[in-house]
Amino acid sequence: FLTDDVIFRLGNFDAISGRKSVGGANASFFxxxxxxxxxxxxxxxxxxxxxxxxxxHYTRKDQSEHExxxxxxxxxxxxxxxxxxxxxxxxxx
Numbered sequence: 001f002l003t004d005d006v007i008f009r010l011g012n013f014d015a016i017s018g019r020k021s022v023g024g025a026n027a028s029f030f031x032x033x034x035x036x037x038x039x040x041x042x043x044x045x046x047x048x049x050x051x052x053x054x055x056x057h058y059t060r061k062d063q064s065e066h067e068x069x070x071x072x073x074x075x076x077x078x079x080x081x082x083x084x085x086x087x088x089x090x091x092x093x
Contacts, residue, residue, distance in 0.1 A: 001081055008084040011091075022084070033093065035059040038070075050074040058093055066092050 008022040009015040016025050030036075040054040053071045060066060068088055075083030 002084070003077055003080045003082040006080075006082055006084060008086075010086045011088055032061070033058050034061055034063065048076045050076065056088060058090075060093065068092065 002019045002022060004019050005017065006019055006022055007015050007017045008025070010029075016022050035058070037057045038054055039057070040052060042051075042053050044051045051071070051073050053069070055067055056070045058066045068090065070086060070088035072087070073083075073085045074081050
């Protein structure tokens with residue numbers, strides 16, 4: 001669902017560009033936690049943008065839990081995600 005030249009940013013980390021790089025970064029992130037789930041409280045769209053908000057629940061490797069609010073903005077091009085921004089404070093992980 002990502003364009004080849006997608007740009008992805010999570011929180012205050014530097015943006016990552018390219019589908020392969022984004023996939024690798026996400027795979028690496030998932031090695032640092034045991035599980036993640038979302039509770040979505042709203043989804044909106046306007047033109048080529050989709051917005052989502054809710055809370056994200058993490059289970060750490062030591063099985064302790066951490067939950068924070070999040071908001072995501074997806075910029076679409078040709079039916080695929082070209083600009084992917086996740087606004088969440090994951091510093092507690």
